[in-house]
Amino acid sequence: MPESPIRKLVPFAENAKKRGTKVYHLNIGQPDIKTPQIALDAVKNNTIETLSYARSEGSEEYRTKLTNYYANHNINVTTDNIIVTTGGSEALLFTIGSITDSGDEIIIPEPFYANYNGFSTASGVTVVPVISKIEDNFALPKIEDFEKLITKNTKAILICNPGNPTGYMYSKEEIQKLKEIVLKHDLFLIADEVYREFAYDGLKHTSVLSIDGLQDNAIVIDSVSKRYSMCGARIGCIVSKNEAFITTAIKFAQARLSPPTYALIASEAALDTPQSYFDDVKAEYVERRDTLVSELQKIEGVKVANPKGAFYCVAELPVNDTDDFAKWMLETFNYNNETVMVAPASGFYSTEGEGKNQIRMAYVLKKEDLIKSVEILKNALAAYKA
Amino acid sequence: MPESPIRKLVPFAENAKKRGTKVYHLNIGQPDIKTPQIALDAVKNNTIETLSYARSEGSEEYRTKLTNYYANHNINVTTDNIIVTTGGSEALLFTIGSITDSGDEIIIPEPFYANYNGFSTASGVTVVPVISKIEDNFALPKIEDFEKLITKNTKAILICNPGNPTGYMYSKEEIQKLKEIVLKHDLFLIADEVYREFAYDGLKHTSVLSIDGLQDNAIVIDSVSKRYSMCGARIGCIVSKNEAFITTAIKFAQARLSPPTYALIASEAALDTPQSYFDDVKAEYVERRDTLVSELQKIEGVKVANPKGAFYCVAELPVNDTDDFAKWMLETFNYNNETVMVAPASGFYSTEGEGKNQIRMAYVLKKEDLIKSVEILKNALAAYKA
Numbered sequence: 134m135p136e137s138p139i140r141k142l143v144p145f146a147e148n149a150k151k152r153g154t155k156v157y158h159l160n161i162g163q164p165d166i167k168t169p170q171i172a173l174d175a176v177k178n179n180t181i182e183t184l185s186y187a188r189s190e191g192s193e194e195y196r197t198k199l200t201n202y203y204a205n206h207n208i209n210v211t212t213d214n215i216i217v218t219t220g221g222s223e224a225l226l227f228t229i230g231s232i233t234d235s236g237d238e239i240i241i242p243e244p245f246y247a248n249y250n251g252f253s254t255a256s257g258v259t260v261v262p263v264i265s266k267i268e269d270n271f272a273l274p275k276i277e278d279f280e281k282l283i284t285k286n287t288k289a290i291l292i293c294n295p296g297n298p299t300g301y302m303y304s305k306e307e308i309q310k311l312k313e314i315v316l317k318h319d320l321f322l323i324a325d326e327v328y329r330e331f332a333y334d335g336l337k338h339t340s341v342l343s344i345d346g347l348q349d350n351a352i353v354i355d356s357v358s359k360r361y362s363m364c365g366a367r368i369g370c371i372v373s374k375n376e377a378f379i380t381t382a383i384k385f386a387q388a389r390l391s392p393p394t395y396a397l398i399a400s401e402a403a404l405d406t407p408q409s410y411f412d413d414v415k416a417e418y419v420e421r422r423d424t425l426v427s428e429l430q431k432i433e434g435v436k437v438a439n440p441k442g443a444f445y446c447v448a449e450l451p452v453n454d455t456d457d458f459a460k461w462m463l464e465t466f467n468y469n470n471e472t473v474m475v476a477p478a479s480g481f482y483s484t485e486g487e488g489k490n491q492i493r494m495a496y497v498l499k500k501e502d503l504i505k506s507v508e509i510l511k512n513a514l515a516a517y518k519a
Numbered sequence: 520m521p522e523s524p525i526r527k528l529v530p531f532a533e534n535a536k537k538r539g540t541k542v543y544h545l546n547i548g549q550p551d552i553k554t555p556q557i558a559l560d561a562v563k564n565n566t567i568e569t570l571s572y573a574r575s576e577g578s579e580e581y582r583t584k585l586t587n588y589y590a591n592h593n594i595n596v597t598t599d600n601i602i603v604t605t606g607g608s609e610a611l612l613f614t615i616g617s618i619t620d621s622g623d624e625i626i627i628p629e630p631f632y633a634n635y636n637g638f639s640t641a642s643g644v645t646v647v648p649v650i651s652k653i654e655d656n657f658a659l660p661k662i663e664d665f666e667k668l669i670t671k672n673t674k675a676i677l678i679c680n681p682g683n684p685t686g687y688m689y690s691k692e693e694i695q696k697l698k699e700i701v702l703k704h705d706l707f708l709i710a711d712e713v714y715r716e717f718a719y720d721g722l723k724h725t726s727v728l729s730i731d732g733l734q735d736n737a738i739v740i741d742s743v744s745k746r747y748s749m750c751g752a753r754i755g756c757i758v759s760k761n762e763a764f765i766t767t768a769i770k771f772a773q774a775r776l777s778p779p780t781y782a783l784i785a786s787e788a789a790l791d792t793p794q795s796y797f798d799d800v801k802a803e804y805v806e807r808r809d810t811l812v813s814e815l816q817k818i819e820g821v822k823v824a825n826p827k828g829a830f831y832c833v834a835e836l837p838v839n840d841t842d843d844f845a846k847w848m849l850e851t852f853n854y855n856n857e858t859v860m861v862a863p864a865s866g867f868y869s870t871e872g873e874g875k876n877q878i879r880m881a882y883v884l885k886k887e888d889l890i891k892s893v894e895i896l897k898n899a900l901a902a903y904k905a
Contacts (some may be wrong), residue, residue, distance in 0.1 A: 134767065172570075173567060177562075177563055181554070181715065184785065186547070219779070235621045362775070367569045375892075384522055385637075387527075388637035389605075389606065393752065395779070395781035396782070399570065452858070498836055
């Protein structure tokens with residue numbers, strides 16, 4: 134089990150705090166946005182007397198409401214196509230466990246969400262990376278690059294759309310290209326779509342489940358964590374029209390008995406969140422993104438990808454080793470008693486040596502804090518060089 | 520991933536209910552006991568505005584309170600020895616994932632909690648059963664029986680104490696025997712102690728963590744589910760003084776990010792549950808056990824183990840195939856429009872053909888319902904034969 138690049142610096146951040154240094158957390162996708170009141174209230178007003186197991190795959194009621202949510206996003210599924218999970222993490226774990234045996238391979242465009250590697254390793258599966266480039270804004274690599282990597286052990290291609298850590302949003306055309314290759318080689322196309330709502334600049338998100346002819350191959354990983362700013366709920370789901378896959382995945386769900394009951398109450402209520410909530414949140418993130426990107430661009434030697442979705446941004450820094458630099462910012466550096474925690478990008482690559490001069494920043498803090506964070510980063514870069 | 524013997528009959532039970540038949544659920548350890556008010560109130564009175572990730576291994580505060588709980592149970596550990604998990608299920612999954620590679624083996628006295636098999640399979644690990652017998656009340660098999668099964672791939676012995684499904688409580692002497700063998704062969708001794716408080720007839724529970732000289736080998740799996748009748752919380756923990764093991768297990772915890780936040784609030788508050796709650800619950804379970812066992816013993820041809828802990832009871836029935844019988848009770852049979860759901864014991868054995876005439880019953884219902892359930896079972900047995 135590889136170490137989480139998002140969490141491995143946590144002890145250094147804690148030490149910095151103990152020394153009285155304020156730490157701006159751009160390292161983790163933990164938004165400061167308020168959870169919809171309707172979800173919070175549902176839990177506060179619960180009338181549970183015996184906190185019982187929930188149904189392993191989620192209640193009929195919740196899954197029915199989810200089908201309505203998906204229908205509103207151009208995804209037509211039934212309750213039988215949905216398994217409720219303990220976060221998107223568990224959805225991924227069950228998916229990989231269900232479609233692979235030890236020794237199998239999954240192709241993933243890198244940089245990718247670091248825990249894809251962890252969950253694959255836990256299942257004895259090898260991640261085969263196909264590199265996407267900051268110069269291209271991390272667009273889908275050429276389809277020939279995928280094809281070259283396909284072996285008899287390849288079981289799936291896994292994408293995150295919009296992307297963590299890249300912020301890239303795959304177009305319908307790019308999804309169509311992936312469709313051709315997965316159909317040709319009989320692979321699953323797993324799409325982590327937990328940032329579906331976070332689509333900016335007028336772009337429309339394309340779900341793999343909205344593409345005709347992909348129904349036997351498409352698996353969607355979903356979660357309430359980012360959508361409703363309720364990362365601590367730990368509710369997600371698997372959505373697929375492939376019956377054999379769902380039958381296997383349900384066995385994993387049954388083995389762990391039940392998703393968390395209180396969180397299910399919050400998640401079901403959250404489905405009635407008014408559209409105005411999402412409009413406000415999106416406007417807020419667009420402003421934050423614009424702020425972060427433009428502030429970063431002012432620093433000499435810093436190159437920034439232009440994120441179109443989610444709330445992450447990969448930046449290239451004028452340093453050789455961001456693992457060392459990020460640790461140094463927490464261990465040694467401070468600027469007016471403040472510092473910044475970022476995620477070194479090496480953890481988002483499985484190709485050795487890639488991403489060593491990149492970092493991921495999550496723009497989950499308010500505008501003023503982002504401006505301050507970049508100012509701290511700028512001063513840190515100057516001090517680190519000296 | 521094998522099918523859960525506890526859950527596989529669920530669709531048949533649902534069909535029975537749709538036909539208007541009342542189903543008594545003795546198939547699953549879902550107690551009807553109320554959750555401590557202090558835990559329920561803590562959630563209702565929460566002041567969360569943004570439902571954030573919890574710390575991957577659980578907060579310092581909760582783990583500190585847990586060390587006090589353990590100290591009261593003769594288990595001296597520090598916060599660094601504890602990783603909070605999403606239920607005992609996840610504690611088991613992380614433990615097996617941390618100490619094994621694909622192809623390794625774990626020895627488990629059978630019958631055993633069916634999901635041990637599921638979690639092992641998910642990690643590519645083979646369960647090697649050592650048989651315990653209903654005639655011996657499912658006491659620890661002879662230590663030579665374990666020794667015969669140890670190979671170079673054996674990584675651990677796993678026990679459940681008190682036992683699900685057996686209700687057997689291992690004595691201090693039995694744990695000492697296991698100590699000798701795990702030290703001799705450098706194995707882990709994993710003890711699922713989630714039923715620690717459910718010890719009857721004056722017996723005292725012995726934790727593997729209370730045994731001198733076992734600190735590097737002992738791993739405890741724990742959970743709030745049964746202790747506080749809050750199965751739906753999904754909070755458990757791993758406890759071990761083996762630092763290398765804990766370091767690895769934390770990586771699994773970080774990969775799944777966080778245990779569920781609302782459930783942590785309930786679980787932390789539950790630690791202040793007054794002793795009177797446990798006294799009442801224990802008295803209730805003893806009465807239920809005595810009722811169930813004595814009622815079962817009245818049926819000709821039924822043999823019952825005498826459970827000393829937990830809230831399960833294995834019974835041998837005068838039928839050849841309890842898988843078929845249990846399904847038939849749901850599908851075909853009813854007695855005054857009522858029937859009983861039990862867990863066929865074959866799912867608790869990994870030796871093919873074992874336990875085919877046994878069932879597991881959870882005495883988690885009130886006395887009158889248990890009496891009714893056994894009456895239904897008696898009539899079902901008569902009708903099934905005919």
